Amino acid sequence: MSQNVYEPHNHSHCVDHAIDRARSLCEQRGARLTKVRLRVLELIWQSHKPMGAYELLAILAQEGFNPAPPTVYRALDFLLDLGLVHRLHSLNAFVGCNHPEDQHPACFFVCEQCGKAQELAADKLQALSRQVEELLGVTVNHQLTELSGICPGCKQKALEQ
Amino acid sequence: MSQNVYEPHNHSHCVDHAIDRARSLCEQRGARLTKVRLRVLELIWQSHKPMGAYELLAILAQEGFNPAPPTVYRALDFLLDLGLVHRLHSLNAFVGCNHPEDQHPACFFVCEQCGKAQELAADKLQALSRQVEELLGVTVNHQLTELSGICPGCKQKALEQ
DNA sequence: ACGCCTTGTGTTATATTGTTGCAATTCTAT
DNA sequence: ATAGAATTGCAACAATATAACACAAGGCGT
Ligand SMILES: [Zn+2]
Ligand SMILES: [Zn+2]
Ligand SMILES: [Zn+2]
Ligand SMILES: [Zn+2]
Numbered sequence: 232m233s234q235n236v237y238e239p240h241n242h243s244h245c246v247d248h249a250i251d252r253a254r255s256l257c258e259q260r261g262a263r264l265t266k267v268r269l270r271v272l273e274l275i276w277q278s279h280k281p282m283g284a285y286e287l288l289a290i291l292a293q294e295g296f297n298p299a300p301p302t303v304y305r306a307l308d309f310l311l312d313l314g315l316v317h318r319l320h321s322l323n324a325f326v327g328c329n330h331p332e333d334q335h336p337a338c339f340f341v342c343e344q345c346g347k348a349q350e351l352a353a354d355k356l357q358a359l360s361r362q363v364e365e366l367l368g369v370t371v372n373h374q375l376t377e378l379s380g381i382c383p384g385c386k387q388k389a390l391e392q
Numbered sequence: 393m394s395q396n397v398y399e400p401h402n403h404s405h406c407v408d409h410a411i412d413r414a415r416s417l418c419e420q421r422g423a424r425l426t427k428v429r430l431r432v433l434e435l436i437w438q439s440h441k442p443m444g445a446y447e448l449l450a451i452l453a454q455e456g457f458n459p460a461p462p463t464v465y466r467a468l469d470f471l472l473d474l475g476l477v478h479r480l481h482s483l484n485a486f487v488g489c490n491h492p493e494d495q496h497p498a499c500f501f502v503c504e505q506c507g508k509a510q511e512l513a514a515d516k517l518q519a520l521s522r523q524v525e526e527l528l529g530v531t532v533n534h535q536l537t538e539l540s541g542i543c544p545g546c547k548q549k550a551l552e553q
Numbered sequence: 554a555c556g557c558c559t560t561g562t563g564t565t566a567t568a569t570t571g572t573t574g575c576a577a578t579t580c581t582a583t
Numbered sequence: 584a585t586a587g588a589a590t591t592g593c594a595a596c597a598a599t600a601t602a603a604c605a606c607a608a609g610g611c612g613t
Binding site for chain 1: 398482525535
Binding site: 428 | 590591592
């Protein structure tokens, strides 16, 4: 289990670690972490709130990058392939992964109020996957669980009003 | 656990049951299962392959319904609210639910080859939900798990070629 | 350094999916 | 009958994602 993003924490640690791991993972895999790709990853890690492709694109455009959709989608595809980010389909958004080294089924809780996403360790989910394989005789290739609701902070704010 | 859609079965039973339950659920809730709504539900149940909104719309248009996007999205919203269909975000598609009576976290396996979707009983998932609530102090409102891979039939076909 | 191949990028256009707003109609209940 | 609510028709439009093709940059053996 990773840290809890709903609690105060030194977020620059999140960012630094993410970028470091991205660099070493790329080196290890012989992949090129180019300027756009790195910048997209940085932007995604600016907060724990998943970002949309066009939200990213707008910022890239301001910063002088080629302001066309393929720019950001290519970078995102690259990052997704390496496991450096996850895609949250229910939000059409992307969020950084905090343990890209090992492939894993993604599981996220997203606060419907503040939008922050917390990735969860997926031991149970791996088990689910195996169970489904036995039950149906299928082979599972991908798996994504998306939970949403209200985080403690937003509950508190709601009470105060 | 529901039946296995990857095995041969009398599919008209699936359809009939689904429509019957839809009618009684609507009556019970004082909701109106209008012509468009019923037709959309029927179309969705034509197979176990999730259908896209515009795929549905094209058929509706052929059948003389108002051929504008809101037509189908409104019907889908209605069906989603009642729990008669589930939305598979990773496919941008919709599939019938086989036990709409009780609200439940959705869990589907979708074959990447033939596209058929099997809904799975979610005992473990309900447990996951509670676990996440305790762990993070959050309240879970929605939950969706989407698995994908290859079903037995498609494995077999692959071998034969 | 040179050519060669692979990978990444620029550019334009287009496809797909989903929403908003408002008027007209139909249903329902008093 | 009539008021209020739910449903539908209609016309734009917004948001998300991909295709196709040309060009540039980097990596590699010679
Ligand atoms: Zn952080
Ligand atoms: Zn992850
Ligand atoms: Zn069936
Ligand atoms: Zn269901």
